[in-house]
Amino acid sequence: MANVGVVQYRIAPLQTEAQFWEGLEHHVRQAQKQGVELLVFPEYLTASLLALRPALTHRQACAYLDQFTGTYLKFFQKLSREADMMILAGTHIHEVNGSYVNEAFFFYPDGRVERQMKLHLTPEERKVWKLAPGEDLRVFDTPIGKTVILICYDIEFPELARIAAEQQAELILNPVYTDTMAGYYRVRHTAQARAVENQRFIVQCGMVGGLPHIPQIDAAYAQSGFFSPCDHPFPPDGVLALCQADQEEVLSCQLDLERLRKNWEQGKVSPFKDRKPELYRRLQAEIETKS
Template identity: 55%
Template sequence: MAEVTLMKLKIATTQYGLDDIGSESRFWTRIEEKTKEAAGAGAGLIVFPEYMTAHLLSLVPSMSHEGACGYLADRTDEYARFFAALSAETGIAILAGTHVARVDGGYANRAYLFFPDGRIERQDKVHLTPEEQNHWPLIAGEELNVFDTAWGKTTILICYDIEFPELARAAAVRGAELLLCPSYTETAFGYYRVRYCAQARAVENQLFVALSGLAGELTEERPQIDRAYSLAGTFAPCDYPFVPDGVLALGESSEDATVLAEVDFELLRENRERGAVAPFFDRRPELYERELRKASVE
């Protein structure tokens, strides 16, 4: 187990704007600028959204989902080199959104977290949306990666994954105190589902959740990604010693922006010891299993 050396972590969550970037070089330059700005503001981690590299599809003629996945997967080595170098240069960890990667039998919607020392953690999306199941050639992930960092155990739940409480609970039981949620939600309906589930996961597991998302709209439509709605933010339990609504930071409008928040893991431990309620510790898994078994035979 890695030694925990940071009790406080400043997190930059991004509302990555879908605009007409005009060139591939501008795509990479924007990301570099955002990361360096976050590092300059004292962030130790920046979280980019789900399907961020799909913005590159706006630079090429419209294609099928199969073609789009192949096009993006061909850029995986370039993507990895860019973010590994950027993390080393800036000295901060970068959750580089999600990227379509090749796996046996198809493709995965995969998140990559790059560290300045060259380490890379990966997480495939476990729960694919109906759109991803029916139209994209994607394969769901089968494992949850809970990994050590300088600030403690962390995991990545990609967008729809945050809507399944069992997955976050499994991460919390394994020691995770920070959930990172890169998301892509096309409408406000989808955003608020993800946002409120993120806050619910923070309450029921007494941990922090950092949410990022795509925002804005392209001039020309694309079958994959062309419009999005999101307010990035970082959330804590709605209990002592945090603010009543649990919102540590939140974007103001669905447009290109970076939202900074500091999470204090000493305060999280204080919440777990002295909060008004203790939903993480007061859970009754044996009872739940009994009730689920009843449901299976009724």
């Protein structure tokens, strides 16, 4: 049994940088009181710091956020150690080899830091932010099971979650930033599809609120949650727990990895095991031959 938490974070005006870091620590301490072992923050977490500046171009915003990289890393390494908690500290835009990337950082209490770049960039991230995509999917060994991070849009591509499942990942963490209800439901419904087709747990965490005068984070909508297969012994709708829609909240949920593993063997259906790779390869070859 693993106690996992999400911080459905509210974007709001800031008076000082210290206010931002103090707010994050407050959320971690709330989760600590709930006995959380692994805490997930949303995508673009540090973009809230743009509230301290007048409106910037996207390129200027990238350079501005990159200045906080050292502070961000030291802050969460210290907090993870003090709280004795694994923390997926959302994502942070920073520079790598001359390009800006959207990258998730996973902090362990012993000081280790794992990283996962966003692999599929949205049209806005490619054309406006001009970010560079990642090219590798990491699978992390954690005390509560093998874990992968699929950042927002990445969850909409079934191949990634399937590859993760084939590498024995049991828990898929999905930090998101969606600025409309339509965007939220895209990632929500595809996250639940990934949970069903791969028989895995999905933890999705998003932002709420907004800063109308900041073009990069002018609005956010989410209802973060924990999702399972829609099969015995889990709820019929595959929803283990949900935050209140569009409200800031720290929510925890007990994820029973043993029950998940039993579902692989005893579920009424087994879509992960019952797939037919040879058939798919033949059909794909026929399509390529015709084209």
